[in-house]
Amino acid sequence: MTTLAEFLPQHLQQHALPDQLGGVLQSVVDACVQINRQVRLGALAGVLGEAGSGNVQGEDQKKLDVIANDVLIAALKANADVAGLASEEEDTFVPCHEEGRYLVLFDPLDGSSNIDVNISVGTIFSILTKPQGALATESFLQKGRDQAASGYVLYGPQTQLVFTFKHGVFVFTLDENGQFVQTGAHPQVPAQTKEFAINMSNQRHWYAPMQQYIAELLAGDTGPRAKNYNMRWVASMVAEIHRTLMRGGVFMYPQDARDPAKPGKLRLMYEANPLSLILEQAGGAATNAAADMLDIQPEGLHQRVAVVMGSREEVEYVRRLHV
Numbered sequence: 001m002t003t004l005a006e007f008l009p010q011h012l013q014q015h016a017l018p019d020q021l022g023g024v025l026q027s028v029v030d031a032c033v034q035i036n037r038q039v040r041l042g043a044l045a046g047v048l049g050e051a052g053s054g055n056v057q058g059e060d061q062k063k064l065d066v067i068a069n070d071v072l073i074a075a076l077k078a079n080a081d082v083a084g085l086a087s088e089e090e091d092t093f094v095p096c097h098e099e100g101r102y103l104v105l106f107d108p109l110d111g112s113s114n115i116d117v118n119i120s121v122g123t124i125f126s127i128l129t130k131p132q133g134a135l136a137t138e139s140f141l142q143k144g145r146d147q148a149a150s151g152y153v154l155y156g157p158q159t160q161l162v163f164t165f166k167h168g169v170f171v172f173t174l175d176e177n178g179q180f181v182q183t184g185a186h187p188q189v190p191a192q193t194k195e196f197a198i199n200m201s202n203q204r205h206w207y208a209p210m211q212q213y214i215a216e217l218l219a220g221d222t223g224p225r226a227k228n229y230n231m232r233w234v235a236s237m238v239a240e241i242h243r244t245l246m247r248g249g250v251f252m253y254p255q256d257a258r259d260p261a262k263p264g265k266l267r268l269m270y271e272a273n274p275l276s277l278i279l280e281q282a283g284g285a286a287t288n289a290a291a292d293m294l295d296i297q298p299e300g301l302h303q304r305v306a307v308v309m310g311s312r313e314e315v316e317y318v319r320r321l322h323v
């Protein structure tokens with residue numbers, strides 16, 4: 001079986017990509033192996049529960065949020081090819097090496113509200129090429145389509161790495177020796193699906209197009225879609241997207257009326273863009289209900305967006321309802 005260390009140089013050479021790009025991904029992966037050990041030990045290592053602090057989003061941090069964030073920052077600062085990084089847990093970007101070629105953005109532990117009940121969580125990452133000039137916030141504000149690479153590590157029944165350099169999607173599984181070995185290549189999201197994922201408890205707050213869409217799905221084979229749908233909800237975006245990647249479906253976190261000034265809950269730079277690139281590379285689609293996710297021009301590091309992503313037929317149908 002092919003290890004990640006064997007795969008990277010071959011893939012990079014085949015697609016004329018810089019070795020340094022693979023090195024940056026490897027730094028992220030090495031950090032995730034460390035995070036995996038902490039997640040696996042959980043209560044045995046005393047890392048469950050609240051950290052007693054909040055992040056820039058105003059959310060309470062779990063102990064593992066802080067640990068994962070620190071591990072990733074340390075690993076990326078040790079790589080001379082990383083010019084700077086940005087984390088969902090940090091107020092602003094962190095400069096690293098002035099001569100570095102790449103920027104890394106990450107959600108160190110997505111779905112961390114599930115940690116204490118032993119449900120899958122993950123790390124999501126995005127790698128950008130640093131523009132010319134001095135490092136600034138604007139250096140990071142690149143459209144999702146301009147990402148050099150993106151991916152995630154899912155800490156589930158198996159620990160899996162999924163990533164793309166924009167030449168297909170690849171899946172690796174952590175073995176008993178702490179090595180990621182390739183277990184999949186070029187997964188394809190089916191264009192059609194009978195499965196959707198959404199937090200139904202927010203239904204009363206949704207705007208009319210989403211209300212209509214979900215009502216049509218719930219009507220099943222007696223409704224306008226003429227087929228029965230199943231609903232899933234894990235409340236861990238990385239787990240939801242992994243399921244969608246592997247067997248199809250549509251994942252949604254729409255804008256709602258509780259705070260009309262907020263365009264959504266999920267973060268464009270740390271969650272929506274990297275996962276949208278994965279799904280698009282696998283034949284899926286992603287939108288904020290108005291535009292393709294990967295074509296949105298970011299306005300801030302912690303910008304929030306509405307999210308509809310997964311099987312292309314459903315994503316395009318939702319977008320048409322919002323026109």
